[in-house]
Amino acid sequence: MNVSVVGSGYVGSSVAACFADLGHDVVAIDIDEDIVERLNAGESPIHEPGLPELIAEHAGGRLRATTEHAALAETDLTVLALQTPSREDGSIDLGVIEAGLRDVGEVLAEKEGYHVVVVKSTVIPGTTDERFVPILEEASGKTAGEDFDVAVNPEFQSQGSAVDDFLHPDKVVWGTTGDERTLALLEELYDPLVTPQDVPVVRTGRREAEMIKYANNVFLASKLSVINELGNICKQFDVDSYEVAEAIGLDDRISEQFLRSGVGWGGSCFPKDTDALRAAARTSGYEPTLLDAVVGVNDGQPRRMLELLDDHVDVAGKRVAVLGLAFKPGTDDIRGSRAKLVIEGLLDRGAEVAAYDPTAAADAMADLYPDVDYVASAEEALEGAHGALVVTDWDEFAALDEAFEAMAAPVVVDGRRIVEPRDGITYEGLTW
Numbered sequence: 001m002n003v004s005v006v007g008s009g010y011v012g013s014s015v016a017a018c019f020a021d022l023g024h025d026v027v028a029i030d031i032d033e034d035i036v037e038r039l040n041a042g043e044s045p046i047h048e049p050g051l052p053e054l055i056a057e058h059a060g061g062r063l064r065a066t067t068e069h070a071a072l073a074e075t076d077l078t079v080l081a082l083q084t085p086s087r088e089d090g091s092i093d094l095g096v097i098e099a100g101l102r103d104v105g106e107v108l109a110e111k112e113g114y115h116v117v118v119v120k121s122t123v124i125p126g127t128t129d130e131r132f133v134p135i136l137e138e139a140s141g142k143t144a145g146e147d148f149d150v151a152v153n154p155e156f157q158s159q160g161s162a163v164d165d166f167l168h169p170d171k172v173v174w175g176t177t178g179d180e181r182t183l184a185l186l187e188e189l190y191d192p193l194v195t196p197q198d199v200p201v202v203r204t205g206r207r208e209a210e211m212i213k214y215a216n217n218v219f220l221a222s223k224l225s226v227i228n229e230l231g232n233i234c235k236q237f238d239v240d241s242y243e244v245a246e247a248i249g250l251d252d253r254i255s256e257q258f259l260r261s262g263v264g265w266g267g268s269c270f271p272k273d274t275d276a277l278r279a280a281a282r283t284s285g286y287e288p289t290l291l292d293a294v295v296g297v298n299d300g301q302p303r304r305m306l307e308l309l310d311d312h313v314d315v316a317g318k319r320v321a322v323l324g325l326a327f328k329p330g331t332d333d334i335r336g337s338r339a340k341l342v343i344e345g346l347l348d349r350g351a352e353v354a355a356y357d358p359t360a361a362a363d364a365m366a367d368l369y370p371d372v373d374y375v376a377s378a379e380e381a382l383e384g385a386h387g388a389l390v391v392t393d394w395d396e397f398a399a400l401d402e403a404f405e406a407m408a409a410p411v412v413v414d415g416r417r418i419v420e421p422r423d424g425i426t427y428e429g430l431t432w
Ligand SMILES: NC(=O)C1=CN([C@@H]2O[C@H](COP(=O)(O)OP(=O)(O)OC[C@H]3O[C@@H](n4cnc5c(N)ncnc54)[C@H](O)[C@@H]3O)[C@@H](O)[C@H]2O)C=CC1
Pocket: 006, 007, 008, 009, 010, 011, 012, 029, 030, 031, 032, 035, 081, 082, 083, 084, 096, 099, 100, 101, 103, 120, 121, 122, 123, 155, 156, 157, 158, 159, 268, 269
């Protein structure tokens, strides 16, 4: 089928390439000319394993990109993958997505035939019913449910494994009003994915689909804060929290996944989604006390890391290595990265920070912290350092060995349990 994807960032570019790979003709629309040029040149606009290969294979064939929203008129269905960032107070900022919806609505005004707009962005329950549908009706002059429809289809892919997650999902969620034409188009869109793998499809209402996305992310973030708090308590009692996690993970009701404790969860979504849901809950008159604590524990982890370093060295005026800047391995994204709090803590202490990440994450970090020395290798960061803080679990940090010998004071505080303790270094695990 002919599909348009509006927004070709982290989600949109992988979703567009994956739908093309599933056999659809896809046009990716973005206002960023650089992204459009790269996609049309067969290049990935982001660092994401497997994505360059898919884009190279389909660009110029089933995948094309444009800055012109008018292209969506030639498609049956438009997937919206626009950003929904946080405002200062943590609440969701709908400015970009609402502007994008107006662009879409203006094209729908001219289009003949039924069209479905699929909201893939993460939005607070009720947003599609109460804000998006009226915007589309006003911009198009048409009636939802008659001339066009809006469905909610949240995305559960993780950065660093987005392509694999998209092509092998645990579930697919379709929030609709129950309109048969809309469901038929969603079935056609997802059939090449769900039928061969028998993927569970959750057919639900739009508000429920919106909430399912938050519940999924906030539950996982909460699970991490629980294991981080347990890890902090383990450290007090000289207990290895990873042994504890391995044992409790054998209980199917707990499950082994998302039990890696350490410097905490970051990323483009866990922080913004927990904040947005807390803010929305408060506005609705409900105090989300547990979720407040979930965020509180998370914010405390980088501080604990710095305090562990303080126990061994006074870092004022000394070089300290920060290993890893991306919020997780497999991505160059620094949104919500714990490295920011770690760097800020070190700069506050008057340390000279030498930071390394294997991806282009350093370029983005340099805009925020220009005084940090961004170096080209972990070895270079460690050379002459009076301490090393391991923030991202990149595999290459596990392979570091003799590099620690070049440190001026070999104190390693590991926030991800990626470095092996060894003779010659003072090793502190954050939660073990
Ligand atoms: N990043 C992730 O892994 C995941 C993100 N999500 C959700 O998906 C949504 C998108 O997130 P990201 O892809 O990370 O955002 P992003 O910021 O990487 O991408 C958004 C893209 O939309 C483009 N854009 C902005 N206005 C436009 C317009 N009017 N017309 C066309 N393009 C426009 C921007 O240039 C940008 O390339 C968010 O709601 C997020 O919460 C959901 C699951 C995973």
